[in-house]
Amino acid sequence: MFYIKTKLPSGKVIKTEITDESVYTHCPGCGREFPVDLLEVFSGEGDLFSTRIVCSECTKKHFEKQKPAMEDIVLLATALCRLGYSKQVLRLYDDFGISAIQELESQDYSAYADALLSAVAEGGAA
Numbered sequence: 241m242f243y244i245k246t247k248l249p250s251g252k253v254i255k256t257e258i259t260d261e262s263v264y265t266h267c268p269g270c271g272r273e274f275p276v277d278l279l280e281v282f283s284g285e286g287d288l289f290s291t292r293i294v295c296s297e298c299t300k301k302h303f304e305k306q307k308p309a310m311e312d313i314v315l316l317a318t319a320l321c322r323l324g325y326s327k328q329v330l331r332l333y334d335d336f337g338i339s340a341i342q343e344l345e346s347q348d349y350s351a352y353a354d355a356l357l358s359a360v361a362e363g364g365a366a
């Protein structure tokens with residue numbers, strides 16, 4: 241068990257256990273608070289202090305403005321995996337008949353990004 245110790249102005253110390261449901265972050269785009277899966281963050285190349293995770297709504301808005309490029313798709317899939325959606329991301333590989341994102345044809349980028357976002361909206365974190 242890991243926990244956070246916080247010293248209150250009164251001098252009282254409170255301990256908060258870190259669980260898979262107690263860690264939140266703010267989206268750097270809209271400021272919305274949402275839960276993150278720390279295990280997923282650490283399983284990527286991220287570290288606790290420099291990782292900024294954009295919420296799915298802001299990611300969606302980003303793609304409504306411009307056609308996604310390969311880097312965008314990779315970033316989106318990575319972000320969703322960090323948020324705990326790796327199962328949904330991997331399932332879409334099957335749907336699109338690919339074994340890696342890099343195999344996607346450029347005309348499928350938009351469809352893939354849409355599919356990713358709707359899988360997340362429907363399924364919730366696994």
Ligand SMILES: [Zn+2]
Pocket residue numbers: 267268269270271272294295296297298299
């Ligand atoms: Zn946001």
